Amino acid sequence: MKRVLLSALAVVATAAFAPGAAAARPDAQQVTANTWRLPKDAPRPAARIDAAGWLAGQYSGTGLGGEVEYQWLPPRAAAMFGTLRLIKDG
Secondary structure, eight states, rough: OOOHHHHHHHHHHHHHHTTTTTTTTOEEEEOOOOOEOOOOSSSSOOGGGGGGGGGEEEEEEETEEEEEEEEOOBBBBBBBBEEEEEEEOO
């Protein structure tokens, strides 16, 4: 269960930032095909929960070794809340 929760949190954390934002910066260094690193002293833009608002909704499908259902409420009061259900072997 911890792995599922951590996976869901990782999705939220990465979704909060615009795809390719680091790639557009000339001081960013590509580490892997999908990972960029900024220098330690580079200014970072302030994170905004509204940037993850596109996640709001209900979704279902297969993944994480079973059937997955999850939903996200839209951003409000500087927070988003969601639920995740993983069903394995019925």
